[in-house]
Amino acid sequence: MTSPGRTLSEADSKELVRAFGVVVPDEVVVVDVEAAINASNSIGLPVVMKLVGDAIAHKSERGLVRLNLGDSDSVRGAAEDLLAAARPEDGPVALLVAPMIRGNRELIAGVFRDPSFGPMVMLGLGGVLAEAIGDVVFRPAPLDIDGALRQIDALGSQALLRPFRGEAAVDRQLLAEALVGLGRLALERPDVASVDLNPLIVTPDGRPIAVDALVEIESPGTEPAAPENPPVRIPAGGFDALFDPAGVIVTGASTHPGKFGFVALHNILASGYAGRVAATNLGRESVLGIDTVASVGELESDQFDLAVVCTPAGANPELLRECARIGVRAAFLTSAGYGEAGEEGAHAQRELVDLADELGILLAGPNGQGVVSTPAALCAQIVAPMPPGGSIGVASQSGNLVSTFLNLARSTGVGVSRAVSAGNAASVGVGDYLEYFSTDPETIVGLAYLEGIPDGRALMASLRRAASVKPMVVLKGGATEGGARAAASHTGALAADHRVFAGVADSIGVTRVETAHEAFEVAATFATQPLPRGPRVAVLTTAGGWGVLTADALAQDPDLELAELPADLMAAIDERLPARWSRNNPVDCAGGETRDTIPEVLELLVAHDAVDAVVYLGIGIQSNQARLMREGGFHPDHGLERIVDYHERQDRRFADEAARLGSLHDKPVLVATELATADPTNPAVRAVIDSGRLCYPGGDRAVRALGHLYRYSRFRGSARR
Numbered sequence: 001m002t003s004p005g006r007t008l009s010e011a012d013s014k015e016l017v018r019a020f021g022v023v024v025p026d027e028v029v030v031v032d033v034e035a036a037i038n039a040s041n042s043i044g045l046p047v048v049m050k051l052v053g054d055a056i057a058h059k060s061e062r063g064l065v066r067l068n069l070g071d072s073d074s075v076r077g078a079a080e081d082l083l084a085a086a087r088p089e090d091g092p093v094a095l096l097v098a099p100m101i102r103g104n105r106e107l108i109a110g111v112f113r114d115p116s117f118g119p120m121v122m123l124g125l126g127g128v129l130a131e132a133i134g135d136v137v138f139r140p141a142p143l144d145i146d147g148a149l150r151q152i153d154a155l156g157s158q159a160l161l162r163p164f165r166g167e168a169a170v171d172r173q174l175l176a177e178a179l180v181g182l183g184r185l186a187l188e189r190p191d192v193a194s195v196d197l198n199p200l201i202v203t204p205d206g207r208p209i210a211v212d213a214l215v216e217i218e219s220p221g222t223e224p225a226a227p228e229n230p231p232v233r234i235p236a237g238g239f240d241a242l243f244d245p246a247g248v249i250v251t252g253a254s255t256h257p258g259k260f261g262f263v264a265l266h267n268i269l270a271s272g273y274a275g276r277v278a279a280t281n282l283g284r285e286s287v288l289g290i291d292t293v294a295s296v297g298e299l300e301s302d303q304f305d306l307a308v309v310c311t312p313a314g315a316n317p318e319l320l321r322e323c324a325r326i327g328v329r330a331a332f333l334t335s336a337g338y339g340e341a342g343e344e345g346a347h348a349q350r351e352l353v354d355l356a357d358e359l360g361i362l363l364a365g366p367n368g369q370g371v372v373s374t375p376a377a378l379c380a381q382i383v384a385p386m387p388p389g390g391s392i393g394v395a396s397q398s399g400n401l402v403s404t405f406l407n408l409a410r411s412t413g414v415g416v417s418r419a420v421s422a423g424n425a426a427s428v429g430v431g432d433y434l435e436y437f438s439t440d441p442e443t444i445v446g447l448a449y450l451e452g453i454p455d456g457r458a459l460m461a462s463l464r465r466a467a468s469v470k471p472m473v474v475l476k477g478g479a480t481e482g483g484a485r486a487a488a489s490h491t492g493a494l495a496a497d498h499r500v501f502a503g504v505a506d507s508i509g510v511t512r513v514e515t516a517h518e519a520f521e522v523a524a525t526f527a528t529q530p531l532p533r534g535p536r537v538a539v540l541t542t543a544g545g546w547g548v549l550t551a552d553a554l555a556q557d558p559d560l561e562l563a564e565l566p567a568d569l570m571a572a573i574d575e576r577l578p579a580r581w582s583r584n585n586p587v588d589c590a591g592g593e594t595r596d597t598i599p600e601v602l603e604l605l606v607a608h609d610a611v612d613a614v615v616y617l618g619i620g621i622q623s624n625q626a627r628l629m630r631e632g633g634f635h636p637d638h639g640l641e642r643i644v645d646y647h648e649r650q651d652r653r654f655a656d657e658a659a660r661l662g663s664l665h666d667k668p669v670l671v672a673t674e675l676a677t678a679d680p681t682n683p684a685v686r687a688v689i690d691s692g693r694l695c696y697p698g699g700d701r702a703v704r705a706l707g708h709l710y711r712y713s714r715f716r717g718s719a720r721r
Helices: 010-018 033-043 072-084 145-153 172-188 238-243 260-270 313-325 339-359 399-412 430-439 456-467 497-507 516-528 544-556 567-574 597-607 621-631 640-665 683-690 699-715
Strands: 028-030 047-052 065-069 094-099 105-114 118-125 136-140 192-202 208-210 214-217 247-251 276-279 306-309 330-333 362-364 370-373 378-381 389-396 416-421 445-450 472-476 511-513 536-541 613-617 669-672
Touching: 010 047, 010 094, 010 172, 010 192, 010 214, 028 033, 033 047, 033 072, 033 094, 047 072, 065 072, 072 094, 105 172, 118 145, 118 172, 136 145, 136 497, 145 172, 145 497, 172 192, 172 208, 238 330, 238 362, 238 370, 247 260, 247 378, 260 276, 260 378, 306 313, 313 330, 313 339, 339 362, 370 399, 389 399, 389 430, 389 516, 399 416, 399 445, 399 516, 416 430, 430 445, 430 456, 445 516, 456 472, 456 497, 472 497, 472 516, 497 511, 511 516, 511 699, 516 699, 536 544, 536 597, 536 699, 544 613, 544 699, 567 597, 597 613, 597 640, 613 699, 621 640, 621 683, 640 669, 640 683, 669 699
Parallel strands: 247 276, 247 306, 306 330, 330 362, 389 416, 389 445, 445 472, 472 511, 536 613, 613 669
Antiparallel strands: 028 094, 047 065, 047 094, 105 118, 105 192, 118 136, 192 208, 192 214, 370 378, 370 416
């Protein structure tokens, strides 16, 4: 039986955090009224007085704090009242006398030990409304100064950190040093369960001072349990066998079109896979023209790298042994009845993982939907579709989300290199797949969907390694219970799963998104656009409203900015647009376009050193008019054939120029129009797709994706702030 944890008194808590670089007031602890009066005179009036003790956590809620005591009589009265308010359960108590620290701003900082990710450092807006407002950011310990400064930058309440109501800006360096110290405390004192500094009052000269502190000491034996499934070795060549197999076996092939064993074999053959294909069927039936065998052991050795397993769970241990004997190095298990099916299934899953590890077989799944590899023309999955080829690598804990991303690849034309449903991820998890994608020459960007995170430290390590090489876009769903073990701490109460994961992702350069559509669009942008070298964005629009809304989206992004157009650029645009153009950014052509206006103005913007990226709005209008002319009953007479061809040709030309100029100047040029979804057959939309780029459904969506590109570029050190 473990003993309960305990909290340190405020005085002891402050002494501990002071040793790690947190600024606290000079204060005195006394035990009687006369000593309190002497201490207040020594410190200098006015003072603050509190009743403190190891068993007293939230003093404000109990009225155990007296502020702004300006004379000896008020000090005496406060001391007598506080001592009288002590309860038997408080244990030994004392009076803490401290200088009255004044300031209009309050922050909260602390340490929390997440059950999955380990020690986290928290910073947020503090005071009694800390939990109600919830403007907090977490970062995994340890932190360096740069990481701490980025954590400060991530707070939503940035206006409070700048000069405020006649007070100086927050001393970010001093605040960052406190966060670094808290991270160091978390590592050097594993017995500390949580630290709660609430509030940190920001003085008029900008110094953050911890006027209250609460440290909770860990109960023996309450450290987070080790992951249920210990890490296994990834066999050498296992991922190559999974994604680029020379031969594939479908086990449990069926003649019934509704069975997994039929669908998996059908999709492999229908996708055009050129390698060797074999299948097992106990009745040796012919399935889709494949003469099946009763067991894998009947097949020739060293001809097959991958087994797609559609047999029941009970048959799979012997099946894996047979696969190993003929040289199979990877197995994807669609089979259910494992970890998702209760303790008996979980036991079978652990045994299967151990067996695959012993045999040197990469075990994907079980309970997964399959694997896709467009370079190998392989669609070894039980859920369609086969996406176009491209450079997005997809890994998901949900097979349905894999389908979503593949469907979006088909609709947008931005293709996929590899895709895999991790299923139960018994042996190989999403982090492992993303690490493989980071070394895969066919993949430019990793795209993942996560739900449960049984081993946050291992995932964090994998994501950190992957994101240091290539962009990694992660969508996390499913709020879980993790978190607030430290009931005595505001820090623990604020540590919701999504906040902790956000802090982990942001600290290691992972691009975190909120929806499936955003996830794909951001990944597609990484796959098709260069990284911006700075935050300055120019907007080119053929009509004002689109530009205004896109400018609003830029204003809402925490890092991007509307580029200021320098005089030479303004003069060059003047020569190509009528005097009524907006003469500002967004560049609104105001209906003054001639045949070459869009390409020429677009080139001026993209080529200029004052612009890091361009969003082009309004493509497709001419093709829309052409469509009406085609369908209006007068085409091709009255000269309509020629003007229809001209309109469509112009839009195709604009799309091609946007792609050409972006490549030529190595800058992002994003093309947006609602026609991307309103009329995907519009020639302009098709032309953007044919140019190899994503056509965004609106300027706001383009800006959101561009913001993620810029932040990753800055993380990699290739972009200006």
